[in-house]
Amino acid sequence: MASETATFVELAARSSFSLLGGASNPEAFAERAAELHMPMLAIADVFDLGAVVRFVRASEAAGVRPLVAGEVAVVAPQARFGLVLLCETIAGYHNLSALITRARTRHPRGFPRLGLLDLEGRTEGLVGLFKTEGLGPQDAGALSCASRVRGLFPGRFHLALEHHGLPADARRCAEWMAYARHEDISWIPVNAPRYARPGDRIVHDVLTCLRHKTTLDEVGDRVLPNGEWYLKSHTQMRERWCYGHSRQAESDSRCACQGCEGLRRTHDIAVRCTFRLTEVRPRVPAFHVPGGRDSSSFLRALVEQGAEERYGERFDSRHRRQLEHELRIIGDLELEDYFLIMWDVVRFANRSGILVQGRGSAANSAVCYCLGITAVDPIGLDLLFERFLSDSRDEPPDIDLDIAHRDREKVLQYVYRKYGRAHAAMVCESITYRGKMAVRDAARVLGFTQAESDALSAEADRGGAADTSRRLAEGGLERCGLDPAAVRSRALIRAVRGLTDLPRHRSIHVGGFVLSDRPLGEIVPIEAASMPDRTIIQWDKDDLDFSGFIKFDLLGLGMLTLLGEAIRMIRRTRGITIDLANLPQDDPAVYDRICAADTVGVFQIESRAQMNTLPRLRPRCFYDLVIEVALIRPGPIQGDMVHPYLRRRRGEEPVTYLDPRLEPLLARTLGVPLFQEQGMKVAIILAGFTPAQADNMRRAMGFKRSHQKMEEVSRDLEAGLAANGVSPEVAAKVMQYLTAFANYGFPESHSASFALLVYASSYLKHYYGPEFYAALLNAQPMGFYAPSTIIHDARRHGVEVRPVDLARSDWDCTLEPRST
Numbered sequence: 001m002a003s004e005t006a007t008f009v010e011l012a013a014r015s016s017f018s019l020l021g022g023a024s025n026p027e028a029f030a031e032r033a034a035e036l037h038m039p040m041l042a043i044a045d046v047f048d049l050g051a052v053v054r055f056v057r058a059s060e061a062a063g064v065r066p067l068v069a070g071e072v073a074v075v076a077p078q079a080r081f082g083l084v085l086l087c088e089t090i091a092g093y094h095n096l097s098a099l100i101t102r103a104r105t106r107h108p109r110g111f112p113r114l115g116l117l118d119l120e121g122r123t124e125g126l127v128g129l130f131k132t133e134g135l136g137p138q139d140a141g142a143l144s145c146a147s148r149v150r151g152l153f154p155g156r157f158h159l160a161l162e163h164h165g166l167p168a169d170a171r172r173c174a175e176w177m178a179y180a181r182h183e184d185i186s187w188i189p190v191n192a193p194r195y196a197r198p199g200d201r202i203v204h205d206v207l208t209c210l211r212h213k214t215t216l217d218e219v220g221d222r223v224l225p226n227g228e229w230y231l232k233s234h235t236q237m238r239e240r241w242c243y244g245h246s247r248q249a250e251s252d253s254r255c256a257c258q259g260c261e262g263l264r265r266t267h268d269i270a271v272r273c274t275f276r277l278t279e280v281r282p283r284v285p286a287f288h289v290p291g292g293r294d295s296s297s298f299l300r301a302l303v304e305q306g307a308e309e310r311y312g313e314r315f316d317s318r319h320r321r322q323l324e325h326e327l328r329i330i331g332d333l334e335l336e337d338y339f340l341i342m343w344d345v346v347r348f349a350n351r352s353g354i355l356v357q358g359r360g361s362a363a364n365s366a367v368c369y370c371l372g373i374t375a376v377d378p379i380g381l382d383l384l385f386e387r388f389l390s391d392s393r394d395e396p397p398d399i400d401l402d403i404a405h406r407d408r409e410k411v412l413q414y415v416y417r418k419y420g421r422a423h424a425a426m427v428c429e430s431i432t433y434r435g436k437m438a439v440r441d442a443a444r445v446l447g448f449t450q451a452e453s454d455a456l457s458a459e460a461d462r463g464g465a466a467d468t469s470r471r472l473a474e475g476g477l478e479r480c481g482l483d484p485a486a487v488r489s490r491a492l493i494r495a496v497r498g499l500t501d502l503p504r505h506r507s508i509h510v511g512g513f514v515l516s517d518r519p520l521g522e523i524v525p526i527e528a529a530s531m532p533d534r535t536i537i538q539w540d541k542d543d544l545d546f547s548g549f550i551k552f553d554l555l556g557l558g559m560l561t562l563l564g565e566a567i568r569m570i571r572r573t574r575g576i577t578i579d580l581a582n583l584p585q586d587d588p589a590v591y592d593r594i595c596a597a598d599t600v601g602v603f604q605i606e607s608r609a610q611m612n613t614l615p616r617l618r619p620r621c622f623y624d625l626v627i628e629v630a631l632i633r634p635g636p637i638q639g640d641m642v643h644p645y646l647r648r649r650r651g652e653e654p655v656t657y658l659d660p661r662l663e664p665l666l667a668r669t670l671g672v673p674l675f676q677e678q679g680m681k682v683a684i685i686l687a688g689f690t691p692a693q694a695d696n697m698r699r700a701m702g703f704k705r706s707h708q709k710m711e712e713v714s715r716d717l718e719a720g721l722a723a724n725g726v727s728p729e730v731a732a733k734v735m736q737y738l739t740a741f742a743n744y745g746f747p748e749s750h751s752a753s754f755a756l757l758v759y760a761s762s763y764l765k766h767y768y769g770p771e772f773y774a775a776l777l778n779a780q781p782m783g784f785y786a787p788s789t790i791i792h793d794a795r796r797h798g799v800e801v802r803p804v805d806l807a808r809s810d811w812d813c814t815l816e817p818r819s820t
Contacts, residue, residue, distance in 0.1 A: 007037070007038065010038065023200045083130060086129070091125035097522050102118055128157050131162075342358075424516075430506060601783060604758050769799045773791075
């Protein structure tokens with residue numbers, strides 16, 4: 001018997017991750033459920049679990065228990081029907097993910113489907129809700145399918161009935177209820193909402209038109225027939241479904257009519273779904289160690305061998321202590337296989353003649369340096385390993401591996417081959433609606449002319465669609481020659497505002513890979529990407545840390561293509577082998593050229609802004625290049641840090657600190673915070689933030705620039721600064737540069753990795769001009785300058801550039817002996 005105090009739980013909602021089929025983000029559903037005092041909620045997107053991490057986070061923050069679910073379309077010879085699958089246990093989650101993966105990868109992209117046979121052996125731990133929408137019990141094919149599916153979900157099968165206030169709904173539901181009573185089948189009511197609030201219907205209509213590539217005037221009955229597809233409360237559902245004598249008594253929870261029994265049954269089903277997403281803890285595959293050795297001892301042996309090669313006679317007790325410290329933490333966190341996998345990728349690239357360079361926080365690790373993953377020595381630069389990895393911080397390490405961009409696909413396919421497509425896939429990135437895209441899509445659907453759409457787009461804010469909607473409402477429509485009182489104009493503003501941050505489509509992350517020891521498709525659904533031979537998971541890059549996924553970033557970089565080709569040319573023409581890790585980093589002639597802003601074709605410092613800064617900064621050592629890379633960035637510029645640093649560097653103003661407590665932190669950068677780590681430590685020192693709070697600050701302010709998250713963090717910062725005795729004037733300055741840093745700040749280790757490429761490209765340009773310029777031309781398009789400018793710069797430096805000869809020239813630029 002269902003609980004008498006149970007309330008209705010929606011078990012079949014669709015979020016915006018049913019791409020173009022749902023009009024509210026998972027956060028909006030969670031917030032609405034909390035407002036309705038709905039204790040639990042299930043979002044069941046169609047063949048998609050992309051919303052699940054965001055939904056779980058938002059629901060837990062709102063005090064609603066999230067139920068993990070998905071909807072699949074089953075195509076059988078007798079009928080086509082929808083099936084909502086709710087996860088009771090972790091086995092059910094693995095089966096749901098595997099079913100979505102099967103549907104997505106075995107059929108053409110954009111047309112996933114399952115057959116009845118696909119369900120067999122994949123129903124353990126799942127509750128099956130047979131959707132009757134569009135089907136009648138008089139349909140023999142529908143009845144046959146329902147009977148077949150019922151047998152696959154013993155004791156866990158229910159008919160899901162939808163009633164949206166239409167006469168046809170009432171008739172169909174009555175027929176299915178009679179059938180269920182005759183066959184002793186459990187049934188439940190669902191509203192299957194496509195959006196959270198009634199006012200969001202216009203957004204769903206717009207998305208439906210986009211899906212069908214039509215306008216509202218021409219869409220016909222392909223849009224929903226009324227505005228009833230929103231998340232409803234227990235009271236609203238009871239008013240529609242209660243057929244008993246107590247229908248008028250809203251407080252009576254003991255009504256025994258079929259409708260009220262069905263509403264209470266939704267609660268009982270939800271209670272049985274005890275699965276929590278935190279139970280999913282993926283692990284990287286075990287690295288195959290030759291000779292039967294364990295991963296730990298093999299990693300140690302590789303590190304010791306690399307330390308001997310990298311440090312040679314310079315190796316001392318300080319290096320030993322640091323390596324032992326790092327190896328201990330790696331062992332405590334059981335990350336040996338992760339480091340071995342990255343080492344193996346680098347080894348493959350090196351053996352294939354593909355230049356690679358680790359950057360980001362990996363440059364903080366001496367282990368990464370000894371394994372050849374990065375060419376930056378963190379001990380020599382006094383970089384903090386804990387910025388990369390710490391046993392007190394519950395997050396995976398982050399190694400960004402830059403790869404010569406023309407050969408990157410070879411490395412990606414090596415990873416696919418090595419671990420198999422069942423255990424490897426790339427990460428997706430959800431492309432969400434911003435101002436211009438929202439205006440253009442909404443205007444097209446609402447029937448605005450192309451000229452009107454162009455004018456509206458020009459009014460669009462570069463930021464979020466909500467800001468654009470406000471701009472249009474506050475005079476933008478008049479500036480476009482439109483009547484703001486017109487029905488179509490009002491609909492446009494509502495639609496643009498509703499599209500804010502909704503996902504439009506998925507793309508491939510620039511380089512993120514995930515690997516798993518068990519079939520990856522059982523942890524998160526895999527689908528085919530638009531590019532050939534690529535598969536991606538449905539979780540966004542920002543969702544991976546929730547379950548502890550470790551992301552392998554394999555990125556393409558044009559400068560490495562240039563350097564790799566130049567190094568090969570130098571070896572062929574001069575017999576000299578260049579190693580980026582062993583370049584002399586104190587060559588005065590190289591720094592003279594940099595100070596003179598002679599940097600056409602040089603990595604990172606060839607822009608006009610960098611060229612204007614170089615004569616004033618006058619870098620004379622490697623760390624000066626680290627600062628130069630970080631200085632001319634949006635973060636320091638927006639935070640008003642560039643000119644104060646340059647003036648202090650030239651002795652034009654004294655070195656001062658916003659607060660005396662910041663001197664130990666900022667002395668190295670003359671009192672001016674330039675690096676992301678410094679920004680985080682300012683929050684720790686002055687606002688009393690914990691390291692975890694400081695990292696959350698960085699993530700929140702950089703997470704797709706969420707205004708809501710930024711406001712929350714800003715409030716905490718202001719309160720912390722005030723509590724620690726920081727004056728309002730200083731607090732305002734701190735807030736200014738912390739906000740700039742959070743979005744655009746460079747980590748110090750990242751700058752160090754890039755500075756190495758700055759120096760290497762400058763070094764090759766100075767000493768090996770012909771090879772450098774030939775490789776630069778062959779690596780086009782890249783950088784700021786056209787080939788004609790590059791050729792002019794080469795001739796200015798005494799490099800002879802001969803014209804194209806149809807009889808002798810190759811496709812790429814080659815080197816020839818100089819005529820005597």
